[in-house]
Amino acid sequence: MTITSLSVRIPAELRAKLKAQAEHNKHSMNAEIIKRLEESFTSQTETAPSVSKKKSAGSVELPASDVNRIRKVLKKAVKELKKKAD
Incomplete structure (x- = not known):
């Protein structure tokens, strides 16, 4: 090299x-x-899927686009759960 x-x-x-x-x-x-x-x-x-590598037990590193997509899904789920709780 x-x-x-x-x-x-x-x-x-x-x-x-x-x-x-x-x-x-x-x-x-x-x-x-x-x-x-x-x-x-x-x-x-x-x-393979977007998971690039394991950093420590139970944690993975994801591309920002995947993290943002997951955030949106979680925010939507939280809103729906709050509506059901009210």
């Missing part, structure tokens, strides 16, 4: 998030960025 360098400009807030996540995962920002880029290409070619 050939290694090359890449210079990119990103918002300071995104850099801070990457740095914090890299520290949390106990590796460098470079390793965090490579891991995330590789995962983005892997997830595009998978035919």
Whole structure:
């Protein structure tokens, strides 16, 4: 594998998030960025559901579009339950 360098400009807030996540995962920002880029290409070619990986027992990471869809369904269910309770 050939290694090359890449210079990119990103918002300071995104850099801070990457740095914090890299520290949390106990590796460098470079390793965090490579891991995330590789995962983005892997997830595009998978035919499995949108769950990308298990983080800890009972928790999963979902794409934002799935999270928003679930939120809408839950909000609707809560409204219906409140109507029935009244």
